[in-house]
Amino acid sequence: MLSRRTLTATAALLGALAISGCAREQAPAVDYVLLDGQKLSSAGWNGKVMVVNFWATSCATCVKEMPQIVATHEKYKSRGLDTVAVAMSYDPPAFVSKFAETRKLPFGVAIDNTGAVASAFGQVQMTPTTFLINKRGEIVKRYVGEPDFAALHQLIEQLLAQA
Template structure:
């Protein structure tokens, strides 16, 4: 009888742990402005795996990782994956535009001049900070600093395979 109770307790604990592992935070609903002045919204992300990268032209790590962010976008873009690079409020828009133009960034670049987007994502202050969001709009992973891109690619593959 005691073994059955222990087994039942263990199974219940495992069930709660599994359930807790499945509970993910929804990405915030945000509206933002792209470099070209076009308005966009996180509602446009529905059904996509999204990489949301908070960065600044003055951030050495951001500049160092950007070619890998571009390579990640290029690798997965045809499979329901997209990227938006959100320039921090303190980054002069002219610097962001020049950087995006000279580096030929192939994905959307947003200017968060009021800090609204960074605040919605949990008061992002350190750059780079990157969020990986699944097709259901849930935050799967938050990276502070440069991600391990091999591991990131593996996670993106998994998320793209989900229904």
């Protein structure tokens, strides 16, 4: 039989773990420019579920997963999902522009010329790296490599259902 003291200590520990598990990191405040010259800011993400995908045209996995990123965007955009694909600073802008045009990417594509956006998101260096951000601007999940898209869709469904 557990003593009252042990039960109290266990309850306190579980409470602390639950609280720390609920605290999520805020997405960084970033400014970026889309291929069409439009200047945007992460402040515009408020109230939306966001997919922020760091990629490069030279990354085979990025190129392979892009049709699934597009399909995810198309499936959920009418319900409040938005997507931005952030090309890494080393990716030649002409390559990025040509890729976006030939693939008819239906979401914003930004070129992180200075690396500031990748830096703000925790020194992103590996591609693809994808962040899922909730309506409150909190990072819910970070995927390094290609996500499990079925699991990603389940998580997006949950986030879209939240107030």
